Amino acid sequence: MTNRPPDPDADLVIRVGRGDPAAVQALMARKLPRMLSLARRMLGDASEAEDVAQEVMVRAWRQAPTWQPGAARFDSWMHRVALNLCYDRLRRQRERPMAEPPDQIDPGPAPDAGLMGMEMKDQVEAAIAALPERQREAIVLCHYQELGNIEAAALMEISVEALESLLSRGRRALRMRLNPLNYRRLEGLA
Amino acid sequence: MTPERFEQLAEAYGSDLRRWPKTEQASAEQMCQNSPVWTRALLDTAADLDEALDLYPVEAPSAALRERLLALAPRPQRSLWSRLVGEWRGWGMGLAAAGVAGLMVGISSVSLMMADQSTDVTVASALDGQSVYSEAVAFGAEEKL
Numbered sequence: 288m289t290n291r292p293p294d295p296d297a298d299l300v301i302r303v304g305r306g307d308p309a310a311v312q313a314l315m316a317r318k319l320p321r322m323l324s325l326a327r328r329m330l331g332d333a334s335e336a337e338d339v340a341q342e343v344m345v346r347a348w349r350q351a352p353t354w355q356p357g358a359a360r361f362d363s364w365m366h367r368v369a370l371n372l373c374y375d376r377l378r379r380q381r382e383r384p385m386a387e388p389p390d391q392i393d394p395g396p397a398p399d400a401g402l403m404g405m406e407m408k409d410q411v412e413a414a415i416a417a418l419p420e421r422q423r424e425a426i427v428l429c430h431y432q433e434l435g436n437i438e439a440a441a442l443m444e445i446s447v448e449a450l451e452s453l454l455s456r457g458r459r460a461l462r463m464r465l466n467p468l469n470y471r472r473l474e475g476l477a
Numbered sequence: 478m479t480p481e482r483f484e485q486l487a488e489a490y491g492s493d494l495r496r497w498p499k500t501e502q503a504s505a506e507q508m509c510q511n512s513p514v515w516t517r518a519l520l521d522t523a524a525d526l527d528e529a530l531d532l533y534p535v536e537a538p539s540a541a542l543r544e545r546l547l548a549l550a551p552r553p554q555r556s557l558w559s560r561l562v563g564e565w566r567g568w569g570m571g572l573a574a575a576g577v578a579g580l581m582v583g584i585s586s587v588s589l590m591m592a593d594q595s596t597d598v599t600v601a602s603a604l605d606g607q608s609v610y611s612e613a614v615a616f617g618a619e620e621k622l
Contacts, residue, residue: 303550303551304551305551305553305554306550306551306552306553306554307553308550308553311547311550311551312547315543315546315547315550319538319542319543319546320535320537320538323535323536323538324535327535327536328533328535333536336535337538337539337542340538340542341542341545341546344546345546345549348546348549348550348551351551352551407529407532408532408533408534410529411529411530411532411533412533415530415533426530429490429496430491430496430527430530431530431533433496435498435499436490436498437498447498450489451485451486451489451490452489454488454489454490455485455488455489458488458489458491458523458526459488461526461529461530462526465526465529
């Protein structure tokens with residue numbers, strides 16, 4: 288007997304597995320924006336995020352008929368699939384050969400250096416894209432996906448302490464990258 | 478909870494105590510009540526970043542994506558009874574088709590047999606006629622002789 292709360296998606300997933308059209312619509316309405324949001328913020332690209340969200344949903348359709356409630360929450364399983372797909376794409380981006388490799392390090396401004404002239408939402412997007420992947424993942428899971436610390440740490444296969452460290456470093460980096468005018472008070476405290 | 482731990486949690490999880498570890502929420506609330514000034518200052522700082530993060534919007538799923546996914550979604554499963562009925566209907570259709578095919582073959586065979594018989598009669602008659610003609614020709618020749 289476990290103390291784990293029941294999976295809020297369990298009934299819906301079972302109905303999806305039986306091909307119930309209303310359940311299909313409901314699960315898509317509940318999960319597709321969530322998967323799109325995760326992929327968009329992890330990858331920073333709308334088109335790639337849509338591909339990932341589609342793949343996650345297609346795998347959910349395939350998984351639903353044989354889903355066994357109790358093993359893991361369906362939402363956690365979808366997050367796991369989405370994160371794996373995101374990391375596959377991030378790895379491919381890193382391994383993709385550049386058309387013209389630079390001979391030396393670009394002395395120009397860093398990708399997030401022009402944040403001052405951008406709108407705040409674009410500043411945030413650029414600042415998140417500039418974070419190291421694990422810090423970005425931690426912030427995306429805890430802030431945007433609103434997962435609990437235990438679930439987020441389990442998804443990232445790290446301890447809760449390590450998650451908190453990633454979150455703190457990520458948030459500190461974001462504050463430093465975002466418009467300093469908004470964070471003058473913070474700097475005064477630090 | 479120590480003030481240091483409160484600060485760590487605000488740094489990690491932000492200003493909304495509901496996002497903090499469940500096991501520490503009650504003591505954090507207690508600390509906010511006991512030390513409202515510095516806890517408020519820490520939470521306000523964290524709230525600035527939370528509000529900034531919330532400015533990063535994500536586009537809603539496109540209609541085309543939703544349609545593609547609906548097309549790939551599981552289809553309604555038929556009940557056991559309707560599947561059995563469907564299978565029997567299939568068997569029935571198959572048997573009926575086989576019966577009709579058998580009937581057609583039977584009719585064709587009978588027609589062919591009858592056609593063969595009439596052909597035999599015709600050929601026989603023809604042959605008979607030919608022999609009569611041959612005999613007549615032979616008889617006529619004999620008469621001429």
